[in-house]
Structure formats: C-alpha cells, structure tokens
Amino acid sequence: MAKSLQGKVNRSMVIVAVMTGITISAAATLILFLSQMNIHLMTLASLLIALSLFAGFAAYLTGRHLTEQSANDLQTLQEAINEIVKGQDHRASEHLGLLKSQESTAELSGVVEPLEEIMSRQQKLASDHELRLKEAHNKGEKTKLQLASLRQLMNSAKMLIITADEQLNITFFNEFAQRFTGVQAEAILHRGLANVFPSGEWDDVNSAYQDILDGKHELIEHDSEIVDANGRIRTIWWLHSKFTENNTSTLLTIGHDVTERKETEKRIVWLAGHDPVTGMLNRNKFLEEFDKAIFEANRSQQTSCLLFIRIDETCFGDNHNLPAKQTVDSLLQHLAQSLKTLTYYTDIQGRLAELELAIIKVDTDEIGAQILADQLLMSINTLSVSGLPGIKIRAHVGKVMFPVNNTSAQELLGYAELAMHQAKSKSPTHSACHTLSLEQSEAGQDSQNTFWKQQIENALSEKRFILHYQPLLDLKTESTNFFEVLIRMKDAETGAIRTAGSFIDIAEKLDLIHLIDEFVLGSSLKTLLANRDQRPDLKLVINLSERTLLNNRFIEQLGNALNKSQLPASCFNVKVSTHLALKNHDGVLQSLNRLKLLGCGIILDDFGLQTDVESQKLLALLKSLPVTMVKISGNLIKNLLMNDYDRLFIARVTKEAHNNNIQTIAEFVEEAPVLEALKTLEVDLAQGFFIGRPSDKMQTEK
Secondary structure: OHHHHHHHHHHHHHHHHHHHHHHHHHHHHHHHHHHHHOHHHHHHHHHHHHHHHHHHHHHHHHOOOOOHHHHHHHHHHHHHHHHHHHOOHHHHHHHHHHHHHOHHHHHHHHHHHHHHHHHHHHHHHHHHHHHHHHHHHHHHHHHHHHHHHHHHHHHHOOOEEEEEOOOOEEEEEOHHHHHHHOOOHHHHOOOEHHHOOOHHHHHHHHHHHHHHHOOOOOOEEEEEEEEOOOOOEEEEEEEEEEEEEOOEEEEEEEEEEOHHHHHHHHHHHHHHHEOOOOOOEOHHHHHHHHHHHHHHHHHHOOOEEEEEEEEOHHHHOOOOOOOOHHHHHHHHHHHHHHHHHHOOOOOEEEEEEOOEEEEEEOOOOHHHHHHHHHHHHHHHHOOOOOOOOOOOOOEEEEEEEEOOOOOOHHHHHHHHHHHHHHHHHHOOOOOEEEEOOOOOOOHHHHHHHHHHHHHHHHHHHOOOEEEEEEEEEEOOOOOOOEEEEEEEEEOOOOOOEEOHHHOHHHHHHOOOHHHHHHHHHHHHHHHHHHOOOOOOOOEEEEEOOHHHHOOHHHHHHHHHHHHHHOOOHHHEEEEEEHHHHHHOHHHHHHHHHHHHHHOOEEEEEEEOOOOOOOHHHHHHHHHHOOOOEEEEOHHHHHOOOOOHHHHHHHHHHHHHHHHOOOEEEEOOOOOHHHHHHHHHOOOOEEOOOOOOOOEOOOOOOO
16 A cells, blocks of 8 residues: 555656646746746746756656656656747647657646647737737838838939938938938048039038037028029029937928029019110119209219100101000110110119110219210110111100209109200200209299199099999989099098199190099999999999090000900990080091090080180081080080070070080079079980089989
C-alpha cells in the first residue's frame, strides 16, 4: 500500500510539475507575443520558457520510476508545450492528439484541454496581431500616398515653394520654382536661402526669417524682383512662415508671380493722371501740376506762360460734325508728337477735353511765349492726317503770363480759355493766338466768365446739376402726361438752386453747353425708363441749345440712345426757338427733318415773342417746319384778359395750327380766368404756376 501511495504521490508531483510548466509556458507565450513591442518583456518571456523547461526536467526526474509509457506521455506533453511556445500550433496539435488517444495517460489527458485553450487564444492573439499589422501597413501606405500627393501638388502648383531648415539651408525646391528660375533642385538643395533673393535685399529677408524662427512673427510678406529663366525681371510676392515637428522648425517660403498685376496697377495709376491717347496729363493732373508751377513761379519770381489750345472743330464741316474717333485720336497723337519737339522736359502738357490742349512753359518771358505759340500754330497748320483728305487743320490759342496776384490754377486756366475765344472771334477762319492781359478793363468781365465756367465744370464733375419738371395740363382730358424738363444747378457752398438763366449763356459762350445738353438727355432717358411701367404715356419736353440742335452727330446719339432704351421716340419732344427758325431756316429745317424721322415731337417755342416780325411770316413757319406743337409766348398769355389784339392773335395761331395738325401750348398760366379763356380759345395744353411749379418730383394731377 505504501508503494501504491508512493506511486500516487509521484504521479501527483509529476502532474503538479507539468501543470506548473504549462502555466509558466502559457504565460511565457503571452509575454513572448507582447514582447515584440518591448525588449524587457522579451527577457521575461525567455526566463519563463527556461522555467518551463526546468519544470519539465523536474517532472522527468520525479517520474523516473514511472512506466515507460508514462515517461513517453510526459515527453510528448513536454514537446507539445515546446511547440506551443514556438508558435508551431499544427505540430502541437499532433502531440496533444496523441496524448488524447493514450488510455494509460488518463491523468494527463485533463491537461490537454487547458493547453488547447491556450493554443486557441494564442492563435486568436496572433490573428489579431496580424490584422493590426495589416492596418498599420495600410495606414502607412495611405500616409505615403498622401505625402506623395502633397509633394506632387507642391510641384505642380503655379507658385515657388521652398522649405529650409533652421540654418536657412534649402531642403525643398519645387518643380515650378525650378522651371521659373532655371535652377535645378540638385544645384540649390542644402545651399543657403540667400541664393534665392537679390543680394541687396538679403539683409532684410534674413532678418525676417530670424524673427519667424524666434517666434516674433508668424507670417511675413514682402515683394522683391528676381530674374526668371528667360532673363526677364519678375516681381514676386513672398510669404514666409514656419511649421514645427518633433521640436524641429522648418521654414516655408511661398512665392507668387505678381508682375502682370503690378503692371496693371501701374497702368491704372498712370491712367488716373494721363490721357491714354496722347500720353499727356489729364485735366485733373494738369491742374495739380499747374498749382505746383504757380507756387514755384511765386517762390523764385520767375515768369512763366500758359497756352490754351483748341482745335477748331468747324474745319471738319459746316455742321460741326467731328470725324470718326479714330481719326481725331490720330490727329491728337500727331499733334502730341509735334509738341514734344517744341517743348522742354520741364514744360507741362495736358489734354483738357476732346479737342483742347494746354502747355505750361516755365521760366520764359512774353517774347519766348509768343515764339512757342507761333511755332505751335505753324505745326498745327501743316498737320496732315490720314482719314482727313483735303482738310486744313486750324487752332486758336489763348496765352496768359503768370504769376498774377495769387491767382489760382483754375482761374488762370479760365483766363487762358477766354483769350482763346477772343482769338477765335477775331480770326474765325484762320489759326490765331491772343494774349490776355489781366490788367485790361475786360478783366472784370473775364473774371465773371471764369467764375461761371468753374461753377459749370465743377457742377458737372460733382453731379450738382439736377432736373426739375413742370407739368403741362391737357385742357380737354384734364390730365398731365407732359412735363417740361428744366435744368438747375445746386450751389456747392449754400445748396441754393440756381435757374438756367444764370449759367446757360456763359455755357454757350465757353462751348460747355453740349455737356449740359448731354446731361439733360441722359437724365431724361433715365426718368422715362424709371416710370415706364407706372406711366407708359409719360412724355417729356427737353430744351436743346442751338449748337446741339444743329449738330447731326448729337441727333444720331439721340437716336442710338432711344433704340438702346427701347423707348418710343414720341416720348421725347424737342424745343426749337422761333428766333433760330427765322434766323437759320434751312439749317433748322434739316435738323428737324432728322428728328421727325426718329419720331420725336418738335415744339416751336416762344411763338409770337417777335413783335417786329409780320404775323403772316410767323404763321408761315407752321407750314414750312415739321413741328408737332407750337408754344405761344407767355407775354401774350399774360395780357390775354386785357388785350384784345393778343386774344385775336392767339385765336388765329390756334386755328392755323389745328389746320396743320399741330397742337398749341400756352405758357405763363398763373390764374384761373386765364385758364378758362384758353379753353374757350380751344388751346390744347397749358403751363404755368397755376398748373404747377417746377419741381424735382413730377405731379400726377393738377
């Protein structure tokens, strides 16, 4: 029995030893798996494996009195454990299967199941590990692809992209930078950034880089010029920054070619002060430089001269028709070239209007100024421009010496323009020059003209011209579909509204009236368009100057404007004075026929004001001119209730007009009895304060 007990003890010790070995081996297996990430765990795993071998050896010593079969089973078990430790699951399974088939090792068969569980978990861990390895690999590949894509993007970008280390040595130089500069990456990598920038700018750029590295600035930008691969100087806008990784800073520099943009900006700045056709200063810039010239003349007590030049447009035709714009531009370009040969670089030249030029001759006397004026006129008289065959160009020049009594540039320019007009009045068919002496008695009137000229020009540029509308009442329908357009000017200082009578005459005298007429036309079109939906029957009466009315070019502009706006021409009614019709019947007839072809209404204005003209001659105009309305003079309307002669004349005009399908308008209607008398006389429309005063807003009904 003692022997039997001893056998059980030996078997128990063997099983304990084996189980100890298995537990140690399993722990060793797990630690060995984890040890791939840590060398200390690998050492621990090796130690546990050694212990498992020792346990197996101990089991062998303990069971040396066991049967040979038992010894073989223990050996098989030990080999299975060793295969599990090695990760040879297939061979370990063979050993464990052999143990299961041996009946004599029933005590050991209970050990097989835990070992299989350990092996299964080991396989799962291995599988999970392999999956994580694949994911890490895929992630690494994705990162590589992203980096490759980023590098490709940096190389294909239309910008210079450069990176450098903290020592300012270049670490990346993209392909665009290589093509742009003609420098290959291998020739510049690991060299200093100083090789990229002009030597004269490097100190500033270097200082900027140091500020970025020191954290004083996150971004710094600047412009510099570099020479591209084709030898052209290009302007580059640079942006410098840095990024930090693993406590290492990398400088990032991006450059963008802004040469074209800079050239455009320079062109815009140049155009802001110059005329694009002649290259001369424009009006605003010329006045600015003129002020400086006056200041310098006062400071140095040097006499200078201002020449105001106007090409006489009447040499192009009897009706003031200008040639095509290209021909005018060619003429002015030829003239500008001539002026360059007659003046010094210190002289100032400007184009003030379409056919107006000015020259400031510095440090000269009256003799020198007159010589320049004569040379200028001679040059103009000999101009030959393609597109103008047989046309003899002529010009008139106004000359003013300065400085004079602290007179401003604007005032002196006005005086010179007045001198030009005097030259034109004295010699309308030949080129001529006139010198205006500000000490002459005419200076007072000239000053007044200059004042109003400045007012008109400033009002145009500052948009201080406004339109007022005065209604015309239809005496049959009691409606107000007609409005006369009246020009007004707002005073810049007081805001007071000035009527046309205070500036129209001077505008005509100084040849500014066409600008006012163009303003009236454009603003009237806008008014009609704005009211088209609410008031499709709205009609306007506009006043045009004699010069504009006889200008075929303006009538063409009116037709083009109406076509573009798609407004019916009948909404426009143009007034022509009876005085002009009597003075220039043929010229007026030609212009009115053109207006009639457009479809515009035509109003014969101030009819009956001419007391020195026979009634029969006046009435004959109603038959000879294509007018649609006749406006009876207000002087006759005011006396309607007291003067039988005026009453009879109005009746006669109305009858004759109706016989020719012409409507009549009575102005200066200021009281109800006059209005009732006009209805009795069958006058068609009435206008006056009783109907409605001029206003910037149109009244809808009386």
